[in-house]
Amino acid sequence: MCLGIPGQVLEFLADQPDLARVDVSGVRRVINVGLLADDPPEPGEWILIHVGFALSKIDESEAAAALEFLEGIGQAYADELAALQESRIE
């Protein structure tokens, strides 16, 4: 739960503008982007996700560096991705 994980925004849900479909290392899940309401991300942009909420926008190079780092830490990231895989935010 402590990891911030980068994801790329794919699309916003039509009926709920606070929710966006996001790609995290190939896992596509719905994430709440309400905390970025002052400066919402566009589809294609990267966000830092924490327990189902986008905390900040990041650029592509930061996302790549963060992903490389997370993949290097092993089990903790695998656990986080497994948890995300089970997530069904609506």
Added chain:
Amino acid sequence: MRFVDEFRDADKAHALAAKIAGLCEPGRQYKLMEVCGGHTHTIYKHGLEDYLPESVTLVHGPGCPVCVIPMGRVDDAIHLASEPDVIMTSFGDMMRVPGSQGSFFDAKAEGTDIRMVYSPLDSLKIARQNPDKRVVFMAIGFETTTPSTAMTVLRAAAEGLTNFSIFCNHVTIIPAIKAILDSPDLRLDGFIGPGHVSTVIGCRPYEFIASQYGKPVVVAGFEPLDILQSIYMLMLQLSEGRSEVENQYTRVVPWDGNLAALKAINEVMELRPYFEWRGLGFISHSAMRMRPEYAAFDAELLFQVPGVRVADPKACQCGEVLKGVLKPWECKVFGTACTPETPIGTCMVSPEGACAAYYNYGRMNRHRVVEVSIS
């Protein structure tokens, strides 16, 4: 040379290490605390201490939210989970944290309905799907996680859900740092500030550390070079006699934080008069509770919570580890009675816990790699 090639920018790391070594005053010892458990994890994973001169010591701080939950709160949560019709929901990290009568996993094995969730929003969904049950979310975490809980409560309120509540254990990092600064046990020279917490609270809340205590703070990212760069920035401040708050992690952390997140927290929660931290004891205004306006979502009001304080096991020295007074391997039960599989103390449970990080990366005995310490 065992740890040297473990990350791709080892050359840059050596260059930074040399610059850090060049800033050390002969005969002076430097103690720098990394507040965040994520930083502790990176430091052990990449053997960053091996890059530092002998006179620079990294001290591991209390910034692991799982590690600071006292046993009594785990007992309270299991008691709550055992109430009729309750579904307790929790992050996976919390499942193995021992209470006096066992952990969430133990209670689950005995038939208590405790479910792991990725997000508080998943907990909310369980509440929607089970209108005849009372769903409680075990809320833990520093300011990184608190806005997520607050936003979830706002959503539950907007939907008019009446079977969803929060057992609030959110803690705030600043009072813990202040308690450490005021502790006579430890003299620190500077702080590596937490990265993701600062995404929410920004850099301003650390200014008292620089202005009132005269200690530099550098908010840092999580990659090995981020941490070495931050140590260099701290050492530069110390060598120039400055004490300021600097932001090494500007690519993610805005100086003012995330105002929408702070607003959500403030709408739903308020500071408790005091809260017990494992190992640090009771610290005033160091944790959040639900505001009276959101009492309908406060599990502590909706249920009877025993609230019994439970002393830590005598053998466990998590308190000293969390305050940075002891290194994990100096604890009497480290790696013998206390392992990640059968943790006695919380520091061995979470991957961000100092003991688990030490244990997992085989750094049970510290030997500096002499040939890389200074180049």
